[in-house]
Amino acid sequence: MPEDEAPPAPPDALLQVIDNLARFHREHEEYYAQAPLRQAGELQARSRALKSLADRWSDVEAGERTSTIAFAGTEDLNAPGLVAESGILFMEGEGEPAELQRMKHEVATLADETESGAAWLARSMEQAWEIAGTLAAYSALADLLGERHRIIANDWQSADMQALVARLLRRALDLLARVDFSPTALRADLRGERRTPAYLYSSSELFDRAADLMVQSATLVHENERRWRTFRARVRQLQSESGRRPGPGSADA
Template identity: 85%
Template sequence: MPEDEAQHTPPDSLLQVIDNLARFHREHEKYYSQAPLRQAAELQARSRALKSLADRWSDVEAGEQASSLAFAGTEDLNAPGLAAESGILFMEGEDEPAELRRLKREVGMIAEDTEQGGAWLARAMEQAWEIAGSLAAYPALVDLLGERHRIIANDWQSAGLQALVARLLRRALDLLARVDFSPAALRADLRSERKAPSYLYSASELFDRAADLMAESATLVHENERRWRTFRTRVRELQSE
């Protein structure tokens, strides 16, 4: 390669690093363009469960304990079809259904994982931004810097969405924590102010918004696929010269 052209091209050592990043981060993002969609679908299912209970408790008249038999289902508190769909079953003489406790625990784990993932991604994009800026010194790559910076921008935006998702989920859990899900307490609420349905509706709406943002995050990452492929093709061409 003539000396003047070599000055326009990154050194081989830098090209190797760039190629490594492009290859492995493209593979990594294939996962993160799909995983949030699965999580969003699961979160929507949890939201539907809360809405089903809220719908039921908005209209039903509170009953008395229908059976002295342990583990008998409560006729008034259970939403039609919900036990088969979600496993949530209110039983006489019992406390909060185990499935509801699991729902809240799992949502808390999603919030924690999403917050940590978003923080990691934001830190990674800080570094990627600096590296991408340094490539402006090499004219052989300048025409692709728009592509590279778009990848970074999409990932940075995804990181911000993940942080917001975590906030929404934690606030929804705060709302659910204000509801006593024991049959006795729920019946007392149904006979008075019926506060429980409002808490469940609001929590479900926050679940819904979090699910929407998860899907948006996946879309942003998915948009990077062609850009990674284009960028890496150029890097490999330069390596072969």
């Protein structure tokens, strides 16, 4: 190639597509670099609640119903400080606390949403991988192909982590389903084999691992921010050098 000849660059239409992807997918990933951190924090709070109950029920002696009032709190089953922190309140004459039911429902919803998101992201990365391979034909982008493929690799790995998170959450719910959280059943267990604390500890550990993977997933996505910015800057430089300006749809907000 003569020294004064520019290296082959993608055609204008392709540059516009790449610019669009670099802009909007960078913004999309900025959200997903934060949302899992919030979800992980909420999951850790649920894990702490389970551990608090397990700690309490590992040592406390089962009591008797101390009040004829159905809404009176159980002196033996409620963990110190947990009612104010989580709202989980065991009451005489009642069944499983509504807060525990809501916790399990929310975790099940999170598992479904995480699994769905992981499947979508994995499919998207299959397509992105193929498209990125075609960019090798344009030497003007050759030095940034590593960056582009690293973005895809990070997102793909994040998708795998999210799929595992969904599995962990569902297995934790399976373990919790083996516990009868009514005061009568809990007291019977405390007078017998005390199996309930073991199920709660194991469930909380699965919650903990799922939360850890959520944080790692967010970290992988967060690492892409500079790579997207660098890649888009090159695309816009090529548009400018060729006398083509980005269309209205790709202008910065």
